[in-house]
Amino acid sequence: xxxxxxxxxxxxxxxxxxxxxxxxxxxxxxxxxxxxxxxxxxxxxxxxxxxxxxxxxxxxxxxxxxxxxxxxxxxxxxxxxxxxxxxxxxxxxxxxxxxxxxxxxxxxxxxxxxxxxxxxxxxxxxxxxxxxxxxxxxxxxxxxxxxxxxxxxxxxxxxxxxxxxxxxxxxxxxxxxxxxxxxxxxxxxxxxxxxxxxxxxxxxxxxxxxxxxxxxxxxxxxxxxxxxxxxxxxxxxxxxxxxxxxxxxxxxxxxxxxxxxxxxxxxxxxxxxxxxxxxxxxxxxxxxxxxxxxxxxxxxxxx
Amino acid sequence: xxxxxxxxxxxxxxxxxxxxxxxxxxxxxxxxxxxxxxxxxxxxxxxxxxxxxxxxxxxxxxxxxxxxxxxxxxxxxxxxxxxxxxxxxxxxxxxxxxxxxxxxxxxxxxxxxxxxxxxxxxxxxxxxxxxxxxxxxxxxxxxxxxxxxxxxxxxxxxxxxxxxxxxxxxxxxxxxxxxxxxxxxxxxxxxxxxxxxxxxxxxxxxxxxxxxxxxxxxxxxxxxxxxxxxxxxxxxxx
Numbered sequence: 001x002x003x004x005x006x007x008x009x010x011x012x013x014x015x016x017x018x019x020x021x022x023x024x025x026x027x028x029x030x031x032x033x034x035x036x037x038x039x040x041x042x043x044x045x046x047x048x049x050x051x052x053x054x055x056x057x058x059x060x061x062x063x064x065x066x067x068x069x070x071x072x073x074x075x076x077x078x079x080x081x082x083x084x085x086x087x088x089x090x091x092x093x094x095x096x097x098x099x100x101x102x103x104x105x106x107x108x109x110x111x112x113x114x115x116x117x118x119x120x121x122x123x124x125x126x127x128x129x130x131x132x133x134x135x136x137x138x139x140x141x142x143x144x145x146x147x148x149x150x151x152x153x154x155x156x157x158x159x160x161x162x163x164x165x166x167x168x169x170x171x172x173x174x175x176x177x178x179x180x181x182x183x184x185x186x187x188x189x190x191x192x193x194x195x196x197x198x199x200x201x202x203x204x205x206x207x208x209x210x211x212x213x214x215x216x217x218x219x220x221x222x223x224x225x226x227x228x229x230x231x232x233x234x235x236x237x238x239x240x241x242x243x244x245x246x247x248x249x250x251x252x253x254x255x256x257x258x259x260x261x262x263x264x265x266x267x268x269x270x271x272x273x274x275x276x277x278x279x280x281x282x283x284x285x286x287x288x289x290x291x292x293x294x295x296x297x298x299x300x301x302x303x
Numbered sequence: 304x305x306x307x308x309x310x311x312x313x314x315x316x317x318x319x320x321x322x323x324x325x326x327x328x329x330x331x332x333x334x335x336x337x338x339x340x341x342x343x344x345x346x347x348x349x350x351x352x353x354x355x356x357x358x359x360x361x362x363x364x365x366x367x368x369x370x371x372x373x374x375x376x377x378x379x380x381x382x383x384x385x386x387x388x389x390x391x392x393x394x395x396x397x398x399x400x401x402x403x404x405x406x407x408x409x410x411x412x413x414x415x416x417x418x419x420x421x422x423x424x425x426x427x428x429x430x431x432x433x434x435x436x437x438x439x440x441x442x443x444x445x446x447x448x449x450x451x452x453x454x455x456x457x458x459x460x461x462x463x464x465x466x467x468x469x470x471x472x473x474x475x476x477x478x479x480x481x482x483x484x485x486x487x488x489x490x491x492x493x494x495x496x497x498x499x500x501x502x503x504x505x506x507x508x509x510x511x512x513x514x515x516x517x518x519x520x521x522x523x524x525x526x527x528x529x530x531x532x533x534x535x536x537x538x539x540x541x
Contacts, residue, residue, distance in 0.1 A: 210403060216418040
């Protein structure tokens, strides 16, 4: 049983252990890696959620430009087909919002590939219609494609599933890998704490024997170790997080510069930042528990 | 469940042998019973096994063979927590003091009370009083490593008796103290004995054994003999 009074007692001179500095640096590095990886996992998670809602909640209708030698006639015919398609989609009970993209929006989408100086009016660009679907709406895409073809023969239906599914699977794989890295970081840190605690127990064997002879239970000794290691874990955690936060911002800034909208959807929520900044508490708890059980198990072998 | 059995002898040894590693037996077939409230000197030449016998009594080691019972419980079948509880009822003065050198005299004496979970206010009261009695009151906050041999011995004795133990085991408790304080410490042991504490004092001090008429547990040739007060023969070397 934990007793606060036992944490205050300092019969064991643990603060002078030479392994303290090593442990502090070790925990700092571990928490740094953990924080950066965790930020990655949480960002990927938010990205997956966004992508999944995209799959389930929207579809895009593309009106491929009518092919004609008369450019103006072809353009007018394409716009007419777009209007028919919009009218048909708006009449469907499953849709929430049907938004044909205007010239500016189309230009914005094409800018990364064509540059600022190209006037898309001169190009046979397709018209795009963004359709928001009601949650849990069940749409038969084959039937919808046929209906669209009847009112707008140039229409092509894209429900994003095919390409987005591949991206989601890829991102989910990366996420699992990152979670494995997090687990590895915890194991390595716990291992380091285990071995430094065992070394310290050997160094303070005389004091521990005296404590036992005075009637101290193993928990009394283990709590002194746990208290000291928790402080080291917390300090190491604060250093690790302090180093990780600027790195996370830097990575986020670099990711934000990639245009195209895919990476932009990876952002850290307030909850994610709370999780990252509370890592010192987490590292203190892991350090404390590891030291406590290491001492208990090691002392059980002594009389 | 392990409990202190008030009716049983405080320490009982039956056919006890002790050896270190693969070496010869230091003590062989020891039978010994210490009744509640008894007082014994423990004598024998250097290397006769006095410290080994005491270490079994204060539960620092188990016998190689035989049975040791403390407060009616066989130590071979007693769990770690129960052993800790029994140790709290045994006060020990070690020959080499075994104090915590990096903490103060006060903290050394307070240690048995702290491991029992006693409140700091009560600890302060009891420790201050006892340190004054053993004449350490001026250097209570001094780090133990800075104390003289005599002062350390008095701190060790204060630590052994602070918890009013059921058993007091002392290994040469007057070896490093001045001649004027030795009788005072003996008086403390006798007073504790009168209150019901079982006392065993290992000593080479002829004067002590002569002046205080208590029986001796004499160790010789790996064995043990109880010599009643005033019955010491010429074959007894201490």
